[in-house]
Structure formats: C-alpha cells, structure tokens
Amino acid sequence: KQEVTQIPAALSVPEGENLVLNCSFTDSAIYNLQWFRQDPGKGLTSLLLIQSSQREQTSGRLNASLDKSSGRSTLYIAASQPGDSATYLCAVYSNYQLIWGAGTKLIIKP
Amino acid sequence: DAGVTQSPTHLIKTRGQQVTLRCSPKSGHDTVSWYQQALGQGPQFIFQYYEEEERQRGNFPDRFSGHQFPNYSSELNVNALLLGDSALYLCASSPYEVVTNEKLFFGSGTQLSVL
Numbered sequence: 001k002q003e004v005t006q007i008p009a010a011l012s013v014p015e016g017e018n019l020v021l022n023c024s025f026t027d028s029a030i031y032n033l034q035w036f037r038q039d040p041g042k043g044l045t046s047l048l049l050i051q052s053s054q055r056e057q058t059s060g061r062l063n064a065s066l067d068k069s070s071g072r073s074t075l076y077i078a079a080s081q082p083g084d085s086a087t088y089l090c091a092v093y094s095n096y097q098l099i100w101g102a103g104t105k106l107i108i109k110p
Numbered sequence: 111d112a113g114v115t116q117s118p119t120h121l122i123k124t125r126g127q128q129v130t131l132r133c134s135p136k137s138g139h140d141t142v143s144w145y146q147q148a149l150g151q152g153p154q155f156i157f158q159y160y161e162e163e164e165r166q167r168g169n170f171p172d173r174f175s176g177h178q179f180p181n182y183s184s185e186l187n188v189n190a191l192l193l194g195d196s197a198l199y200l201c202a203s204s205p206y207e208v209v210t211n212e213k214l215f216f217g218s219g220t221q222l223s224v225l
Contacts, residue, residue: 004152031210043114043200043218044153049211089152093211096166100152 002027002094006101014109015082021075021104023090028068030092035064035075038087038103047088048075080108112137114203114217122223123191131186131220135203139215141165142184144176145200147219153200159184160206188222196224 003026013019023033035047048057048064050073056065063076073090089103115134123129135142141160145153155168159178178184182203188195201217 032212034211041119041218044216046214091152091211097155097168098153098211098214100154102150102152 002030002092002099004090004092004099004101006088006090006104008104009102010105010107012107012109013080015080017080018076018078019080019106021077021088021090021106023073023075023101025071025073025092025099027094028071030068030094032093033064033066033073034091034093034098035062035073036089036091038089044089077106082108082110084108114139114201114215116199116201116217116220118220119218120221120223122225124225125191125193127191127224128187128189129191129222131188131199131201131222133184133186133201133203133217135182135184135201136215139203139205139213140182141204141206142178142182143202143204143214144184144186145202146170147198147200149197156186191224193224196222198222 005024007022032051034049036044038044050057050066061078066073085108087103087105091098091100117132143158144156147153156170158166162178173189175187198219200219202214204214
C-alpha cells in the first residue's frame with residue numbers, strides 16, 4: 001500500500017531564506033509526483049508535476065526533484081517571501097489515484 | 111472561465127442527517143473526482159465520475175454516494191452522518207482523455223461540520 005510522508009509538518013523561517021520541503025513514498029511504482037499549495041479557503045493549486053522518468057522540474061523560484069529509487073522528492077523554494085506562506089502537499093499518482101502526504105505548513109516571517 | 115465551483119462553502123449538520131454537496135467542473139472538463147480532507151491531513155480519494163457513472167472508488171463506505179448530470183456537474187451525498195465525516199470536501203475536474211492527474215483542477219471545497 002502506497003504511503004506518502006512529509007517532513008517537517010511545520011516550518012517557520014525568516015523572509016529571504018532558501019528552504020527545502022521533503023516528501024517520501026513507500027512504493028516506487030508511481031506514474032508521477034505532484035506538489036500542491038493549499039491556502040485557507042482557496043483549495044489546491046498545482047505547483048509542479050514530475051513524471052516518473054524525470055529528475056526535476058522548475059518554475060520560477062521553485063524546483064522539485066524526484067528520486068524514484070529511494071522514494072524521495074524535495075521542493076526547493078529560493079528567496080522565500082511572506083506570500084509563500086501556505087501548506088505544501090505532495091501527492092503521487094499510482095493505481096489511478098492521487099495518494100497524498102499530510103502537508104508541510106510553511107510560515108515565512110517578514 | 112470560472113474554474114471548478116463548489117457549493118455550499120460551509121455547512122453544519124447533526125449526526126444522522128444526510129448532506130448533498132455540489133460541484134460544477136471547469137469548462138471543457140467531463141470528469142469529476144471527489145476528495146475528503148480531514149483537518150491536518152492530506153486529501154483522500156472518494157470516487158470519480160465520468161459519463162454519469164462511477165468509474166473509480168476509494169476506500170469509503172456506501173454511505174458516500176454520488177451522481178453526475180448530463181452537463182457534467184456532480185453531487186456528493188453522504189447519509190447517516192458521523193462526527194468523523196467532518197472535513198473539507200474537495201471536487202476536482204479533468205478531461206477524461208487525460209487519464210492521469212496532469213490536467214486536474216480543484217475547487218475551493220465545502221467545509222462540512224457534523225455536530
């Protein structure tokens with residue numbers, strides 16, 4: 001059974017710092033891995049999607065990596081801003097379903 | 111394009127009652143999926159509808175049922191509500207020909223509280 005874990009559960013850093021969020025999964029038989037952002041009352045927004053054959057994806061200040069063999073993904077956020085404050089969730093697509101981690105709540109202090 | 115819209119945004123019910131949540135998919139999307147997100151947890155897949163039929167189902171009891179209409183909108187029904195059903199219910203839409211999650215869009219959700 002696929003399980004997805006995110007560490008840490010919460011993170012608070014000063015504005016301007018670079019930071020890394022971690023995601024691990026137990027079964028390497030995934031189709032892709034996706035990082036989402038969730039803001040209160042605003043649902044989920046897809047940030048980056050990495051296919052199982054890819055190693056990383058980049059969008060602006062965000063970079064996501066995928067190591068399928070070790071069951072790990074990281075989301076790197078460069079030069080963090082207060083507007084980056086949100087909950088970040090990773091999800092793997094396998095067996096026609098998205099299997100989600102519990103998320104990392106990120107607070108960027110001005 | 112209004113994206114995925116869900117109604118109502120908030121709902122309060124008591125144990126044993128029944129509830130219906132509604133979802134209108136993004137324009138051009140014909141497939142609707144429902145997720146339950148408990149506080150502090152990631153979403154869990156409930157089921158997916160396409161062509162007015164349930165196509166995939168997660169590990170949820172029969173108290174959870176759904177419907178899809180010819181205009182692709184969808185309803186989620188939950189009978190005999192339990193306190194544990196309190197959660198954010200998310201609707202996601204996608205085009206069916208994209209069989210993965212690559213064009214999945216989420217609504218803002220319905221926050222259900224069961225007292």
